[in-house]
Amino acid sequence: MATTKRKMTREELILQVIIFSLGFFFAFVYYVRVSEPIDLQAVSQQLFAYLTAMLTAAFAIGMINLTRVHWINIKRKRATWKFSVILIASLYGMAIVSLISSPFALDPQAAVIPQGVINLFNPIFDFLYYKVLVTINSSIFSLLAFFIASAAYRAFKARSLESTILLLAGLLVVIGQAPVADVAWPGFATIRDWILAYPNTAGQRGILIGAALGILAFSVRRMIRYPWGR
Amino acid sequence: MIELIEGRIAQLILLIIVLAAIYEVTRIARGRKMKTRGIPGLERLDGWIKQAGTLDRSVFFTPGTGAVTYPDTLAALALLEYVAERCVEQNVKLIVGNADLNVQQVAEDIVKTAYTKAGKAKEYNPDIVRFISGRQFAFAAGVMGILRREKPAVNIFVGDFSAEALAIAEAGRSDAIAQFGGTTNVDQLPFFMATCDLTLIGEELFTAQGYLKNDPDTISTYVGPDAGKIIAILLILVGAILVTFGNQILVSLLDL
Amino acid sequence: MNKYKVASDPRMIYVLLALVVTVPILTHSVLPVPISDTTRAVFDYIDKLPANSLVVLSFDYSTSVVPELHPQAIVVTQHVFLRPLKVLFVAQYTDGPALADAVLDAINKGNKTYGVDYATLGYIPNSATVIGMTTNLQQYFPVDTRGTSTNDLPIIREFPAEKMTSLLVSFSAGDPGLLTYLQYWETPYGIPTAAGSPATLAPGYEPFYNSHQIVGILISMRAAAEYELLLTAEYHTPIGLSGATSAMVAQSSSQMLIVAMVIVGNVAYFVGTRRTKGAPK
Numbered sequence: 001m002a003t004t005k006r007k008m009t010r011e012e013l014i015l016q017v018i019i020f021s022l023g024f025f026f027a028f029v030y031y032v033r034v035s036e037p038i039d040l041q042a043v044s045q046q047l048f049a050y051l052t053a054m055l056t057a058a059f060a061i062g063m064i065n066l067t068r069v070h071w072i073n074i075k076r077k078r079a080t081w082k083f084s085v086i087l088i089a090s091l092y093g094m095a096i097v098s099l100i101s102s103p104f105a106l107d108p109q110a111a112v113i114p115q116g117v118i119n120l121f122n123p124i125f126d127f128l129y130y131k132v133l134v135t136i137n138s139s140i141f142s143l144l145a146f147f148i149a150s151a152a153y154r155a156f157k158a159r160s161l162e163s164t165i166l167l168l169a170g171l172l173v174v175i176g177q178a179p180v181a182d183v184a185w186p187g188f189a190t191i192r193d194w195i196l197a198y199p200n201t202a203g204q205r206g207i208l209i210g211a212a213l214g215i216l217a218f219s220v221r222r223m224i225r226y227p228w229g230r
Numbered sequence: 231m232i233e234l235i236e237g238r239i240a241q242l243i244l245l246i247i248v249l250a251a252i253y254e255v256t257r258i259a260r261g262r263k264m265k266t267r268g269i270p271g272l273e274r275l276d277g278w279i280k281q282a283g284t285l286d287r288s289v290f291f292t293p294g295t296g297a298v299t300y301p302d303t304l305a306a307l308a309l310l311e312y313v314a315e316r317c318v319e320q321n322v323k324l325i326v327g328n329a330d331l332n333v334q335q336v337a338e339d340i341v342k343t344a345y346t347k348a349g350k351a352k353e354y355n356p357d358i359v360r361f362i363s364g365r366q367f368a369f370a371a372g373v374m375g376i377l378r379r380e381k382p383a384v385n386i387f388v389g390d391f392s393a394e395a396l397a398i399a400e401a402g403r404s405d406a407i408a409q410f411g412g413t414t415n416v417d418q419l420p421f422f423m424a425t426c427d428l429t430l431i432g433e434e435l436f437t438a439q440g441y442l443k444n445d446p447d448t449i450s451t452y453v454g455p456d457a458g459k460i461i462a463i464l465l466i467l468v469g470a471i472l473v474t475f476g477n478q479i480l481v482s483l484l485d486l
Numbered sequence: 487m488n489k490y491k492v493a494s495d496p497r498m499i500y501v502l503l504a505l506v507v508t509v510p511i512l513t514h515s516v517l518p519v520p521i522s523d524t525t526r527a528v529f530d531y532i533d534k535l536p537a538n539s540l541v542v543l544s545f546d547y548s549t550s551v552v553p554e555l556h557p558q559a560i561v562v563t564q565h566v567f568l569r570p571l572k573v574l575f576v577a578q579y580t581d582g583p584a585l586a587d588a589v590l591d592a593i594n595k596g597n598k599t600y601g602v603d604y605a606t607l608g609y610i611p612n613s614a615t616v617i618g619m620t621t622n623l624q625q626y627f628p629v630d631t632r633g634t635s636t637n638d639l640p641i642i643r644e645f646p647a648e649k650m651t652s653l654l655v656s657f658s659a660g661d662p663g664l665l666t667y668l669q670y671w672e673t674p675y676g677i678p679t680a681a682g683s684p685a686t687l688a689p690g691y692e693p694f695y696n697s698h699q700i701v702g703i704l705i706s707m708r709a710a711a712e713y714e715l716l717l718t719a720e721y722h723t724p725i726g727l728s729g730a731t732s733a734m735v736a737q738s739s740s741q742m743l744i745v746a747m748v749i750v751g752n753v754a755y756f757v758g759t760r761r762t763k764g765a766p767k
Contacts, residue, residue, distance in 0.1 A: 030235075031234060031239075031242040033231075033235050036231050049612070051612070052614075056611075058331040058332045058335065102584060103606070103608055103631040108632055137550035138552050141551065148421075148744070151400065151424040154751075158756075178738040179518075179738050181738070201692055205693055207432045209462050210433050213458040217252055365548065417689065
């Protein structure tokens with residue numbers, strides 16, 4: 001279903017000129033060093049800093065968005081409103097604790113916030129971060145072990161020549177990775193190393209080169225044409 | 231003072247050659263009706279969206295956990311534009327889950343525009359596009375919850391993914407949802423292949439939108455990178471032969 | 487009831503996997519672990535660094551990958567602290583600084599002094615900082631994570647630019663991470679780089695190891711166990727420093743279970759196919 005392109009509006013054209021100029025500028029300073037009359041490398045680093053500031057400012061919008069969505073859940077007592085209470089309490093609670101006591105604390109040298117308050121919040125941060133956050137994140141990550149097992153059981157079937165080769169290579173690498181197999185026969189490690197060093201590397205490099213060229217062409221297209229709604 | 235940065239001169243020359251090749255091949259391709267090998271199964275996406283409408287179920291879309299500056303995310307957002315337009319056309323409920331706040335803003339804009347273009351601006355609901363979490367596994371848990379509660383007919387997850395992709399895919403698979411995945415992350419591709427009905431591998435992600443829209447102009451631009459691949463293959467072949475015979479000239483040239 | 491259907495139910499796989507992981511951990515089983523070349527390469531490189539060399543440890547992972555990368559970070563940091571080296575801690579992930587603090591709490595720092603022998607600089611917000619800190623560290627890190635001006639830190643006065651780094655170890659769980667350093671540190675300045683990675687990302691880093699762009703790779707918790715054994719052999723550090731050695735039996739048994747399940751799955755598939763072919767039409 002072919003679509004007909006409409007002409008760019010003035011706003012889209014201005015945006016496209018900005019996109020193209022900045023894209024070309026950053027590519028230019030990557031390859032060419034210009035120190036006089038303007039240090040372009042310093043300019044590009046400054047622009048990067050502004051970009052970081054802009055992207056970080058989006059966090060404020062995100063917090064407002066999250067708060068709004070979950071506040072409406074609570075107000076209207078939707079099905080999952082209790083989880084929304086937990087979410088908002090965790091969001092603002094952890095933010096306050098981290099601002100007082102964490103590597104990102106606002107006042108680590110207690111110039112404004114009393115040291116007693118910081119000492120009070122230190123164990124709270126330690127508990128919430130290391131005993132709750134790290135544990136929860138690691139638990140969800142550990143689900144992957146189960147998912148990999150069921151995906152491997154389902155996917156590794158010798159339906160054809162290619163899938164048989166995949167099956168054998170996969171099994172040999174998994175066996176080679178297990179310390180107990182290395183103890184049983186050192187050859188498993190050698191086979192694993194060979195599979196990872198040669199066929200795996202070759203395949204990865206092929207996909208990487210293809211993806212890199214795709215990214216190059218995609219980026220140039222985006223620099224030239226306004227991407228959305230056309 | 232202007233000078234070329236050492237160690238990047240060969241890169242720059244190679245980049246200019248590749249870009250020139252891409253441009254020339256694209257220019258030639260634009261004048262002809264190109265026959266592409268196609269992306270197997272991509273045509274089924276429309277059918278799935280239609281089926282979701284028939285079953286009165288939703289379509290779930292996520293552009294991944296990457297930042298808005300990542301090419302994968304931009305390609306995913308381009309595909310979101312297509313999916314949003316189809317969903318609005320077919321009156322299918324769309325749910326978009328995001329892990330990045332900046333992607334959230336762009337996704338909202340894309341979906342809102344799709345509704346506006348179809349003359350259904352009043353039907354747009356801000357809850358369609360949701361920010362779930364910026365943390366990888368909190369995002370995965372949120373998506374798994376949405377898949378379990380909302381029971382969409384199609385789960386489209388394309389873009390930049392890390393380990394959370396398998397968790398999302400398995401959750402969708404266990405709920406017997408049609409799954410459409412795609413990424414350039416070679417570490418996650420095996421998991422996509424094992425769990426999705428349809429997978430976009432590597433650069434197919436960047437061509438999907440143009441292929442679906444069947445725009446000859448856009449398709450001709452996808453032929454260009456093949457010229458770059460031919461240059462890469464020739465360099466690899468020549469380089470491998472030279473190095474095998476002990477000649478390091480190509481290696482030294484590329485180190486310039 | 488079809489016995490193959492029971493065997494192929496994913497919940498059966500989950501129960502078996504849970505058993506083979508928890509039983510060895512609860513029984514404190516131990517297994518000898520052969521040392522892989524990629525791990526030994528990192529150990530030997532750090533062991534041979536000249537005295538007073540600068541090592542940068544970059545914590546480029548989040549809390550979800552702690553089980554795989556944190557043990558690596560503990561053993562490598564302990565090794566660096568056992569040698570007369572200077573260390574800077576940085577992070578490209580927001581979780582990194584807190585995890586670096588946790589590692590420092592877990593190791594024996596000996597007689598090393600903060601500010602003189604090591605310092606924690608904190609989070610690197612973007613690639614401009616990664617590029618800029620190679621030439622002017624103070625401009626991009628005016629204070630450390632404790633709020634102290636980096637101008638007052640002797641280690642920063644001694645190493646004002648990161649291009650003076652003798653080794654960078656990036657414990658990397660994705661992007662940003664190792665690839666950022668390869669692009670902005672290793673390629674232009676030739677800074678030796680080593681990687682710590684989860685098992686799923688290691689195949690992606692192998693091409694860089696094979697082309698000698700990185701000196702070695704620590705792959706998952708197993709590399710932490712191997713490294714711990716090397717440390718014990720060389721420096722007589724206690725076993726159990728990172729907790730990785732005690733998890734090796736669980737890891738081995740879970741991997742063997744997956745192999746067994748794949749074989750069983752294929753047997754079931756072939757038997758099922760044969761039955762379908764042999765069934766009367």
